[in-house]
Amino acid sequence: MTAMTLERVHPADQTATRPAVESAGLEVPRYLGSRRRPAALSAGVRIGVPLLLLLAWWYGAGSGRIPPDVLAGPASVLAALRELAATGQLAEYLLASAQRAGLGVLAGGGIGLLLGVAAGISALGEELVDPTMQMMRAVPFLALVPLFISWFGVGETFKIVLIAVSAAIPMYAYTYLGVRNVDRKVVEAARGFGLRGHRLALGVIIPSALPNILMALRICLSVSLTGLIAAEQVGATEGIGYLVTLAQQYFRPDYMVLCILIYAVLGLVFDAVIRLVERLAMPWRGHVVAR
Amino acid sequence: MNPHDEMSEPARDLAVRISGLSKAFGAKTVLSGLDLSIRRGEFFALLGPSGTGKTTLLRILAGLDLPDEGTVLAAPRRTTVYQEPRLIPARRVLANVTIGLPSSAREAGRRALAEVGLDGYGGAWPATLSGGEAQRVALARALVRDPEVLLLDEPFAALDALTRLQMQELVAELCARHRPAVVLVTHDVDEAVRLADRVVVLREGALAVDRTIDLPHPRDRDSPPFAEYRRLFLNHLGVVTASH
Numbered sequence: 001m002t003a004m005t006l007e008r009v010h011p012a013d014q015t016a017t018r019p020a021v022e023s024a025g026l027e028v029p030r031y032l033g034s035r036r037r038p039a040a041l042s043a044g045v046r047i048g049v050p051l052l053l054l055l056a057w058w059y060g061a062g063s064g065r066i067p068p069d070v071l072a073g074p075a076s077v078l079a080a081l082r083e084l085a086a087t088g089q090l091a092e093y094l095l096a097s098a099q100r101a102g103l104g105v106l107a108g109g110g111i112g113l114l115l116g117v118a119a120g121i122s123a124l125g126e127e128l129v130d131p132t133m134q135m136m137r138a139v140p141f142l143a144l145v146p147l148f149i150s151w152f153g154v155g156e157t158f159k160i161v162l163i164a165v166s167a168a169i170p171m172y173a174y175t176y177l178g179v180r181n182v183d184r185k186v187v188e189a190a191r192g193f194g195l196r197g198h199r200l201a202l203g204v205i206i207p208s209a210l211p212n213i214l215m216a217l218r219i220c221l222s223v224s225l226t227g228l229i230a231a232e233q234v235g236a237t238e239g240i241g242y243l244v245t246l247a248q249q250y251f252r253p254d255y256m257v258l259c260i261l262i263y264a265v266l267g268l269v270f271d272a273v274i275r276l277v278e279r280l281a282m283p284w285r286g287h288v289v290a291r
Numbered sequence: 292m293n294p295h296d297e298m299s300e301p302a303r304d305l306a307v308r309i310s311g312l313s314k315a316f317g318a319k320t321v322l323s324g325l326d327l328s329i330r331r332g333e334f335f336a337l338l339g340p341s342g343t344g345k346t347t348l349l350r351i352l353a354g355l356d357l358p359d360e361g362t363v364l365a366a367p368r369r370t371t372v373y374q375e376p377r378l379i380p381a382r383r384v385l386a387n388v389t390i391g392l393p394s395s396a397r398e399a400g401r402r403a404l405a406e407v408g409l410d411g412y413g414g415a416w417p418a419t420l421s422g423g424e425a426q427r428v429a430l431a432r433a434l435v436r437d438p439e440v441l442l443l444d445e446p447f448a449a450l451d452a453l454t455r456l457q458m459q460e461l462v463a464e465l466c467a468r469h470r471p472a473v474v475l476v477t478h479d480v481d482e483a484v485r486l487a488d489r490v491v492v493l494r495e496g497a498l499a500v501d502r503t504i505d506l507p508h509p510r511d512r513d514s515p516p517f518a519e520y521r522r523l524f525l526n527h528l529g530v531v532t533a534s535h
Contacts, residue, residue: 024303026364029354 072253077261080254089238097239100156100231101224104163109220111164112171113213117201119172120179120209133172141166142230154235163227167220174219178212179205211285214278221270225263240266306331306440306472307352312361313496314347321347323496325361331439332470336477336487338524343493345476349442352474366439366472370432372446376425378417378432385413388432396435403431407461423454427461434465441471447482459486463508480528484520485510492527500527 054074060066061073068076084090115133118125144165152158182205190204206213232241240262247255278285307329314322321344329335337345350356351363353371378387389400401413407427417425426446433441443462447455463486466473477483483490484504492499502523506516525531 024305024308025366026305026308027367029352029363029365029369031357032354033356 069253072257076254077257080252080258084258093238093240093243096236097228097232097241100159100239101163101221101228104160104227105167105217105220105224107160108164108167109171109217112168112216112220113175115168116172116175117179117206117209120176120182121201121205129172130176133169133176137169137173141169141227145230149234158235159228159231162231163224166223166227170219170223171213171216174212174216175209178209178216181212182208207282210282211278214274214281217277218270218274221274222267225266304330306333306366307474308362308364309348310362312348312351312363313359314344314351314356315359320496322358325497327491327498329440329472329474331366331472334466334473334475334486334488336475336483336490337493338477338480338483338490338528339493340528341478344496345493346444348493349444349474349476352440353442368436368438369440369442370434370436370438371442371444372426372429372433374445374448376417376422376429378425378428380417382417383413384409384415384417384420384428387417387428388413388435390432392435399435400431403435404428406434406465407431421454423450423458426450426458430458430462430465434469437469438471441466441473443473443475443477445476445478448478455482462486467508480521480524481512483524484517485512490520490524492524494527500524 057066057071058074061068061071061075066073072080081090084093115125115129119129119133120126141162144162148158148162152161186208187200187204190200195203228239228241229244230241232239233245236242236245240259243255243262244259246252247259305328307327309325309327312322312325312327313320319342321342325344325348337348339345347356349371351358352365353369378384379390382390385397385400385404388403389396392400401410404410404412407430409424409427409431412420412424412428417428420428426449430446446462447458450458459482466486473487475483475487484506487504489501489503491501500523502520504520506514506520510517
């Protein structure tokens with residue numbers, strides 16, 4: 001690298017008046033590390049791209065460049081939102097869906113977690129569980145819809161079971177991976193100090209695999225949204241998945257866009273929740289991220 | 292007065308020139324107003340208790356940390372050997388040695404491997420090497436770049452005692468042949484006195500002592516002058532030694 005680059009890259013690092021390369025052939029070491037970014041700038045860039053997309057949408061719809069039958073404009077979507085909120089349906093729908101998704105993720109995620117830990121810890125567990133789970137992983141859970149309807153009808157059970165199955169698979173896969181990657185030496189030492197069975201699992205293995213498990217939880221939550229759409233297409237009169245069905249049946253472009261926005265906001269909420277859980281559940285990690 | 296005072300040194304003979312260097316991490320000051328010059332070809336060892344900024348100084352020279360204040364100048368070709376080998380597991384030994392260099396450097400890479408006693412190891416995977424072998428690959432990776440300044444960050448600390456002695460021997464021999472300026476950061480007083488032309492002790496962010504080691508190579512650890520140096524540096528490091 002030349003002296004010119006040096007001075008351009010970090011002029012404030014060294015005495016500004018001093019040339020970067022001395023006549024003796026010495027240079028200022030070029031900084032190879034990453035720079036601390038100002039928090040305000042970082043936050044600005046973070047929200048900048050979604051904000052730009054929103055603005056483009058606003059401008060495109062307002063100026064008539066985007067016809068309303070291609071993409072509903074912000075005004076009509078807002079009106080649809082107001083309408084839903086005013087009738088109390090929005091809260092009702094969100095609550096109904098949250099209940100289904102919550103129960104489904106809890107049950108499915110719990111089962112996936114148990115199976116993942118079992119397969120990760122013991123060879124027998126792996127032999128028993130892993131081949132089946134890998135096969136299940138290849139089956140799109142939407143293919144189970146007709147079968148589940150014939151078993152459970154179109155009521156709540158069907159919806160919760162469908163979401164549970166969709167959540168169990170990623171939870172299993174990531175937990176298994178996380179448990180397999182736990183430092184064997186630490187586990188060995190813990191065994192040496194007499195930890196066995198559930199005390200080993202709860203005290204050592206699960207905390208160490210927690211980053212993976214929380215990653216799995218993120219995926220479970222997103223997958224549960226897909227599950228909601230599929231589950232609430234039949235036998236439902238409320239729910240944010242039902243809203244998609246409504247928009248389709250009555251061809252309401254404003255509802256179509258509203259659904260997408262609701263899902264996007266839910267994505268943000270899930271991310272914030274998981275970040276919070278990460279902070280609370282893993283105090284030993286600090287908040288340092290290596291980039 | 293420091294015999295290596297930068298004002299008395301002809302600038303073209305220097306490999307490193309540092310003046311007024313300060314660095315703090317949060318509230319903890321690790322370097323404060325440090326002045327230091329290292330000549331070309333000089334084997335320079337930095338001793339100091341943990342947390343005195345030895346590694347920080349080395350990282351600043353390597354470009355991995357930024358100084359808060361002061362001027363740091365160093366010869367352009369600098370390479371680092373860390374405490375761990377830091378080899379890329381997914382690339383074979385020769386590819387690790389010549390990483391970042393054009394493919395025409397392969398022959399030089401093989402020669403460097405031969406120099407560190409790993410002739411024919413170019414096709415091996417890093418995971419198949421012992422700790423000492425991996426560290427020798429790291430040394431070859433540094434040497435193949437023909438450094439003007441070789442930065443050694445406790446390169447022997449993670450090795451077993453016997454391998455450490457062999458590695459010290461190898462580093463002494465290679466540095467005598469290639470004559471880079473060497474900055475060795477170490478906790479081991481014997482290692483510093485055995486290898487270095489000049490030893491300094493860092494304390495509270497500044498030089499507590501700066502001594503030229505005036506002994507012929509190879510140096511005998513049991514000789515009285517060696518013991519004298521050892522006692523001097525241990526005293527400056529705050530370790531009280533029994534007097535004989």
